[in-house]
Each structure stands twice: as structure tokens, then as C-alpha cells.
Amino acid sequence: MASSKRVSIMPAPKPPFSCAPNIVIADNASLTGTHPISVGPQSVIHPRTKLNSTYAPITIGSSCIISERSMIGLQSAPSDYQTKGVVIGNGVVVEVGAVVEAMEIGEGCVIEVNARIGKGAVIGKHCKIGAMCEVAEGDVIGDFTVVYANGMRRVDRGGVEDLKLRMVGRQVEVLRKLIPSNPAKFQ
Amino acid sequence: MAEFKPYTYFQCPCTDTSFSTRRRIGDSGPSSEEETDEDERTFDPRAPRANYSLYPLEHLLYCEDCHQIRCPRCVLDEIVCWYCPNCLFEVPSSSVKSEGNRCTRSCFQCPICTAPLSISSTESPPEGLGAEYVAQSGPYVLNCAYCLWSSKEIGIQLEKPNSIYAQLAKIKNGGEPYISPKERRRIREERKGDGEESQGSEMTLDPNEKLDAESQFANLKAFYQEQLAESSPASALGFTGDYGYGSPGALSRIMGLYTGSSFGDKKSKSRSSMMREAQSALEGLQISSPSASEESIARLRASGWEGTCSTAQRLAQAHNPRFVSDLRPIAHLLRTKRSKRCKTCRHILSKPESKVQNTRFRIRLVAPNYVPRIAIRPLQPGPAAPQALLLTPLRPTQFVLTFSNPLFDDVRVSIATPAKTPGRFGSRVTILCPQFEVGANTDVWDEALREGGAGAGKGGEREKRRTKAEASEGQQQAEAGKVWERGRNWVSVVVEVVPAVLKVGEEEKKDEKEEEEEQEEEEGGGSRYAGPLREDEDILEIPVFVRVEWEADVAQDEGAGLAAANNKDNKEEKEKRELAYWCVLGVGRIARD
Ligand SMILES: [Zn+2]
Numbered sequence: 001m002a003s004s005k006r007v008s009i010m011p012a013p014k015p016p017f018s019c020a021p022n023i024v025i026a027d028n029a030s031l032t033g034t035h036p037i038s039v040g041p042q043s044v045i046h047p048r049t050k051l052n053s054t055y056a057p058i059t060i061g062s063s064c065i066i067s068e069r070s071m072i073g074l075q076s077a078p079s080d081y082q083t084k085g086v087v088i089g090n091g092v093v094v095e096v097g098a099v100v101e102a103m104e105i106g107e108g109c110v111i112e113v114n115a116r117i118g119k120g121a122v123i124g125k126h127c128k129i130g131a132m133c134e135v136a137e138g139d140v141i142g143d144f145t146v147v148y149a150n151g152m153r154r155v156d157r158g159g160v161e162d163l164k165l166r167m168v169g170r171q172v173e174v175l176r177k178l179i180p181s182n183p184a185k186f187q
Numbered sequence: 188m189a190e191f192k193p194y195t196y197f198q199c200p201c202t203d204t205s206f207s208t209r210r211r212i213g214d215s216g217p218s219s220e221e222e223t224d225e226d227e228r229t230f231d232p233r234a235p236r237a238n239y240s241l242y243p244l245e246h247l248l249y250c251e252d253c254h255q256i257r258c259p260r261c262v263l264d265e266i267v268c269w270y271c272p273n274c275l276f277e278v279p280s281s282s283v284k285s286e287g288n289r290c291t292r293s294c295f296q297c298p299i300c301t302a303p304l305s306i307s308s309t310e311s312p313p314e315g316l317g318a319e320y321v322a323q324s325g326p327y328v329l330n331c332a333y334c335l336w337s338s339k340e341i342g343i344q345l346e347k348p349n350s351i352y353a354q355l356a357k358i359k360n361g362g363e364p365y366i367s368p369k370e371r372r373r374i375r376e377e378r379k380g381d382g383e384e385s386q387g388s389e390m391t392l393d394p395n396e397k398l399d400a401e402s403q404f405a406n407l408k409a410f411y412q413e414q415l416a417e418s419s420p421a422s423a424l425g426f427t428g429d430y431g432y433g434s435p436g437a438l439s440r441i442m443g444l445y446t447g448s449s450f451g452d453k454k455s456k457s458r459s460s461m462m463r464e465a466q467s468a469l470e471g472l473q474i475s476s477p478s479a480s481e482e483s484i485a486r487l488r489a490s491g492w493e494g495t496c497s498t499a500q501r502l503a504q505a506h507n508p509r510f511v512s513d514l515r516p517i518a519h520l521l522r523t524k525r526s527k528r529c530k531t532c533r534h535i536l537s538k539p540e541s542k543v544q545n546t547r548f549r550i551r552l553v554a555p556n557y558v559p560r561i562a563i564r565p566l567q568p569g570p571a572a573p574q575a576l577l578l579t580p581l582r583p584t585q586f587v588l589t590f591s592n593p594l595f596d597d598v599r600v601s602i603a604t605p606a607k608t609p610g611r612f613g614s615r616v617t618i619l620c621p622q623f624e625v626g627a628n629t630d631v632w633d634e635a636l637r638e639g640g641a642g643a644g645k646g647g648e649r650e651k652r653r654t655k656a657e658a659s660e661g662q663q664q665a666e667a668g669k670v671w672e673r674g675r676n677w678v679s680v681v682v683e684v685v686p687a688v689l690k691v692g693e694e695e696k697k698d699e700k701e702e703e704e705e706q707e708e709e710e711g712g713g714s715r716y717a718g719p720l721r722e723d724e725d726i727l728e729i730p731v732f733v734r735v736e737w738e739a740d741v742a743q744d745e746g747a748g749l750a751a752a753n754n755k756d757n758k759e760e761k762e763k764r765e766l767a768y769w770c771v772l773g774v775g776r777i778a779r780d
């Protein structure tokens with residue numbers, strides 16, 4: 001599977017890529033597809049992240065962290081209601097290996113390791129999708145929801161969203177120093 | 188379909204009382220009587236009782252003195268120590284008795300998801316230069332990193348980041364102070380001691396208080412103990428303590444019952460007249476209020492489904508709460524390290540290192556070191572992945588059973604199976620080589636050196652045999668009475684099965700039986716074949732009786748000085764050993780029509 005992808009990457013044209021000047025995008029992140037991909041200011045795209053805009057555009061907000069081996073974008077043809085593609089809000093952290101095909105992910109969400117979010121799903125603000133959890137296609141998850149274990153849900157009224165957003169901001173600051181950025185390669 | 192992995196389960200002989208495998212010294216072998224006896228009984232792995240006697244080899248122990256397999260049912264457990272799995276602190280058994288079996292330090296589990304809780308300050312961490320040197324200040328809350336629950340949600344904030352157990356014991360959900368039963372007793376005693384003068388402590392206990400179950404019980408107990416003590420001074424010694432039944436007071440009462448004399452009669456009469464019932468919350472009386480259920484219904488309306496706890500969450504709590512807001516952080520349950528003894532001879536079979544942090548064992552006599560392991564694989568490597576393989580009914584299929592010998596002596600193995608597997612669908616089973624010898628588990632290097640030294644020796648021959656087997660793999664010919672493959676301490680033999688047809692209908696079954704000319708099943712009647720296919724009935728399980736015989740060096744094996752001294756003159760004498768047991772081979776699923 002990996003090899004076939006590599007083959008397809010080489011001759012494929014670069015997707016239209018727009019980004020703020022101060023983003024961090026690693027040299028060996030993979031951007032494929034034909035629809036536009038846009039990344040907001042202060043965001044960090046780790047090495048080996050796969051952004052796939054073959055079927056629909058991808059919009060990533062500001063101060064987001066998209067981790068290694070995560071897959072953003074539709075992996076197969078979209079259903080008719082998801083034409084605006086994948087929209088990721090500000091301050092979202094997508095952890096290693098997560099697959100995000102959601103229609104929308106709200107501000108300050110955390111998508112943990114190997115979580116999968118199906119097509120057309122809408123995730124509210126400040127949600128946490130736990131490691132290995134799955135959100136079904138077209139599911140709608142309200143603000144402050146925590147999805148954990150085998151699909152258990154609870155609403156978190158901790159009220160520390162601002163603190164968490166600030167923590168993400170600091171994490172971004174650290175990553176800026178660690179990851180060599182090369183946005184020019186993708187433009 | 189879920190992938191199927193071939194498995195071997197061993198039956199511990201302890202479940203079968205008619206079974207006796209004694210160690211024979213100088214005996215020529217099993218008596219013929221016993222052999223026929225064992226032949227007649229076939230172990231049925233599908234019998235409901237079999238569930239309780241079959242174990243993977245790794246779960247079994249072996250008693251070196253009884254020379255027998257030992258399963259969890261025939262060993263005795265002894266607790267070596269108690270410890271908290273979270274902080275690895277060893278808890279002395281005395282405090283387990285007094286404090287209960289939970290960690291009393293700072294280890295708590297999330298009441299929502301059971302993940303360990305961590306403590307953190309509610310204040311945002313200081314920022315700027317030298318921030319890491321600034322000590323964080325309270326208030327503190329318990330946080331779950333997994334589901335993001337925090338003790339803030341039940342209104343609990345703590346002053347100190349340590350000794351959380353003690354702090355939590357004094358706070359109710361919502362932040363009000365809680366008076367633990369222990370504290371109550373202290374106050375009560377104080378009051379009693381000071382008489383009526385001290386009003387300060389009396390103020391803290393409200394006679395109309397709503398008590399939780401634990402405090403109510405403590406209050407009631409204290410009240411009745413007091414009553415008993417006051418009403419009958421003679422038995423004061425007897426009934427105030429926890430262990431009243433062995434006390435002189437109780438004894439005299441029992442004596443009175445037997446002799447019919449007026450041993451304690453007068454006292455009991457006077458007591459009954461003087462006893463009164465509890466009258467307030469201080470004495471453990473709780474009047475149930477009629478509005479209580481209305482209140483909880485109203486609460487249910489307000490909080491909705493999200494506000495109620497799941498069954499699992501409820502069961503984890505001592506006070507059986509209905510609402511999420513009533514949940515308490517759960518102190519970690521303590522765990523034990525145990526040593527295991529043979530039930531028959533009381534020798535220790537397994538003994539862990541008593542230090543909690545140390546995961547090693549001082550003694551560990553596990554069965555895989557004594558009992559040959561049996562591995563199963565199909566003889567023909569299928570074109571598809573082997574786990575997707577289904578057995579075709581009525582098509583003979585061959586499997587390779589590999590016996591590997593963990594002992595340092597050569598062993599002679601005899602295996603036997605019923606011609607037809609027990610159960611509703613009998614598959615025919617044939618072992619092509621039921622008797623063979625397996626080499627000793629010698630040092631791998633010894634073997635390598637020997638082979639190198641004498642290329643044409645025994646090792647060379649073995650090598651030749653193996654290559655021959657490989658060469659003939661194309662033809663798939665397994666000869667009857669011959670070992671399929673042989674190695675240093677392992678031998679493979681071939682077993683052939685003809686899987687049964689999984690037809691539930693009665694007629695087909697009869698037809699098939701007539702073909703096979705099996706008469707014995709006739710009396711089973713229609714009822715045995717009625718009903719749909721049960722769960723996992725399509726798995727072909729073969730009961731196999733294994734008998735392992737070997738000659739062990741007595742002196743070396745016994746180890747003990749006494750035995751060595753006894754056998755000094757005939758040190759060379761070898762002892763004949765035998766081990767016999769049933770095991771079950773799960774070889775695969777039979778395809779359904
Ligand atoms: Zn024993």
C-alpha cells in the first residue's frame with residue numbers, strides 16, 4: 001500500500017497550497033490531490049503527515065498541530081453533503097496516526113492517537129476524541145464532549161479550555177524550534 | 188469469521204478421582220488391567236464439566252514430589268504480601284485488617300473510567316522566567332487524564348497535594364465537611380469522658396443528620412453495644428468486643444441453654460426490660476422521608492441521562508450512587524503476591540520474591556518445564572493463510588503434532604485417541620504413529636559439537652531423515668507407524684482426521700452412520716441430534732490421551748541430602764517415572780454446508 005502511494009506521489013501535480021508565512025511544515029510531509037489545501041498561521045505539520053485533497057479541499061486553522069502519520073482529508077469519494085471538504089478549526093491537535101475525514105472539527109479539539117473520524121462527522125468545540133476511538137460517518141458531537149473507551153461519551157464541564165489553548169500555543173512554540181520548515185517546496 | 192488458532196489444552200488429573208498415576212519403582216510398566224480401564228473412558232472436551240479442568244500448559248504447575256500436574260484447583264494460595272498496584276507500597280497485613288483493602292495514600296481511580304487520577308493545582312501554572320522554581324499553590328483537584336473528569340465536578344477541592352485519602356475522608360461531595368465513623372466515635376467518647384460540660388464537641392453531631400450507610404452502621408453498633416454493656420454488667424466483657432462469641436459471657440449463656448438452669452436467666456430478664464431502641468441519628472436511627480424518592484425523580488429530570496451513572500460505575504462505589512454527581516474517587520484496590528502449595532503434599536510450587544518491586548520468583552515449578560509441549564500445524568501448507576483454513580467435511584486432512592521434550596532425559600510417549608471424536612458430530616481420527624521416543628533436552632551446544640565431531644554419527648542420521656521428510660513433502664506421504672520428523676528434543680507425528688458433516692437433520696446423520704457402520708451411537712436416539720448447531724460446535728476438538736514414560740536419575744532428582752545419602756550405595760539406579768493425562772487438540776473449524 002505504501003509503495004503504491006509513493007509511486008502515485010511522484011508524477012502527481014502538487015495540489016494548490018496556500019498558507020500563512022509563519023507556519024511550520026516539514027519537508028517530507030505529503031500533500032496530494034487536486035483540490036486546494038490551506039493552512040492557517042502558526043500551525044505545525046509534522047513530517048510524514050498525509051494531507052490528501054484528491055476528493056475535497058482541506059482547510060486547517062491557526063495554531064494547529066498535525067502529527068506524524070496522521071491522514072487528513074477524504075480517503076474515498078465524498079457523499080454529496082461534504083463538498084466543502086475537511087475543515088479543521090483553530091488550536092486543534094491531531095495526534096499520531098489519526099485519520100480525519102470529518103466535515104468539521106471545532107476549535108481546541110484533540111484527536112488522539114489512532115482515532116478515526118468518519119466522513120461527514122461534525123465535532124464541536126473543545127472535544128477530545130480518545131486514543132483508538134472511532135466517530136461514525138455523519139455523526140454530530142456537541143461541544144465539550146469527551147469520547148473515550150469503546151465509544152463512551154461524557155460532557156466535560158471542567159472549564160479549562162483557555163488554559164488548554166494556551167498549552168497548545170506553547171507546544172507550537174517548542175515545535176517551531178524543533179522541526180525544520182520548508183513551505184516553499186509545496187507552493 | 189474470527190481467525191482460528193490451533194490450541195492444546197491439558198486436563199489436570201485432579202478432576203478425575205478414578206485416575207491414578209502412581210510412581211512406580213522397579214515396576215515393569217502399567218498393568219494391563221489399568222490400561223483397559225483407561226481405554227474405556229474417553230474424555231469428552233465438550234462436556235460441561237470439561238470447562239473447569241482444561242488449561243493451557245502455561246497455566247499449570249508441576250509438583251516435583253507428587254510427580255503430577257497441578258492446576259489452580261489443586262493448589263493452595265498463600266498471601267505473601269499486600270501492595271498497592273499504583274504506588275507499589277507494601278501494606279502490612281495488620282493495616283489491611285484495620286483500614287481495609289484499599290490504598291490509603293494518594294492513589295485514586297477515576298469514578299467514570301477507572302483511569303488513575305493525578306493531582307494538580309487549579310491555579311494556572313506560573314509563567315515567565317524562573318517559573319519552574321515557584322512552588323505551586325492550592326487549591327488542588329484530582330484530574331483524570333483520560334476522560335478529563337475532575338473532582339471539581341463533584342465539588343471537591345483539596346488543600347494539600349499529598350495524603351489525599353485522609354483529606355477526602357473529611358469532605359463530602361460539594362465540599363461540606365464529612366465526619367467519618369472513626370471521628371464520630373472519637374467525639375462520642377470525648378463527650379462521654381467530659382460529661383455534659385463540653386458543648387463544643389456536641390455541636391458537631393446533629394441528631395437529625397442524614398447519615399450514610401457506613402456511619403449509620405457505626406452509630407447503631409455503638410448504640411447497641413452500649414445498651415448491652417449497661418443492661419448486663421456481667422456480660423460486659425463478652426459483648427462489647429468484636430469477637431463476643433468466645434467470651435466468658437457468651438459461654439455462660441450457652442451453658443445456661445444446655446443445662447436449663449438459671450445460669451443467666453435473671454440477667455436476661457432484667458436486660459430485656461432495660462433495653463431501648465435508637466432514638467436519633469446519633470444512635471443510628473434514620474427516618475426515611477417520604478419526599479426522598481420525589482427528590483430523586485426531580486433530580487433525574489434535571490440531570491437527564493448523562494447525569495446518571497452506569498451500572499459499572501455504580502458497582503465500583505461503596506455507597507451505590509445513582510447520579511454522576513454522587514460519585515467519589517475510588518481508592519486503588521490492593522493486590523497480593525501469592526505463593527502456591529501443592530494441596531496433596533504441601534510443598535511449595537511457586538513463591539514470588541517478597542519485595543513488591545521485584546518480579547522474580549524464588550521457586551516456580553511450572554508445567555512447561557516438565558510436560559511435553561504439543562504444537563499443531565496442518566501438514567499441507569494451504570494456499571490461503573492458514574488461519575482462514577476451514578476443514579472440508581469428509582475430506583481426510585492431516586496435521587502434524589510436534590512434541591517437544593523439556594526434560595533432560597529421553598522420554599517414551601504413547602498417545603491414543605478415540606476413533607471418533609465425542610459429541611454430536613463425530614469426526615474420525617487416526618494417529619499414524621502412536622508410540623515414539625523423544626530425545627532429551629540436552630544443551631544445544633553439546634548437540635552441535637557432537638554433530639561436528641562425528642558427522643556420520645547419530646546427528647548426521649537425524650539430519651538425513653529431516654531432509655528426506657522435506658524432500659517428500661511434494662508427495663505428502665505420511666507412513667503409518669513412522670515418525671514424520673525428528674529433532675534434538677522434538678518429534679513430529681502425523682494425525683489424520685476425517686471431519687464430520689455438520690448436518691443437524693436426523694436422517695442424514697443416520698445415513699452417514701450406516702455408511703460408517705457405527706453401531707454404538709444408535710442408542711443415542713434422535714434427541715442427541717436435534718437442535719441447531721451450538722456455539723463453537725463446528726470446532727474439531729480431538730481428545731488425546733498422552734502417556735509419558737522416562738527414567739530419571741533418583742539422586743539428582745530428589746536433590747535433598749537425605750535421599751542422596753540413602754541412595755549412596757546405588758547411585759546409578761534409575762527411577763521409572765510416568766505421567767499420563769488427557770489433553771484436547773483444537774485443530775480447526777469444519778466448513779458448514
Ligand atoms: Zn505435591
Ligand SMILES: [Zn+2]
Nearest residue numbers: 199201258261
Ligand atoms: Zn488440578
Ligand SMILES: [Zn+2]
Nearest residue numbers: 271274290294
Ligand atoms: Zn497506592
Ligand SMILES: [Zn+2]
Nearest residue numbers: 297300331334
Ligand atoms: Zn476518567
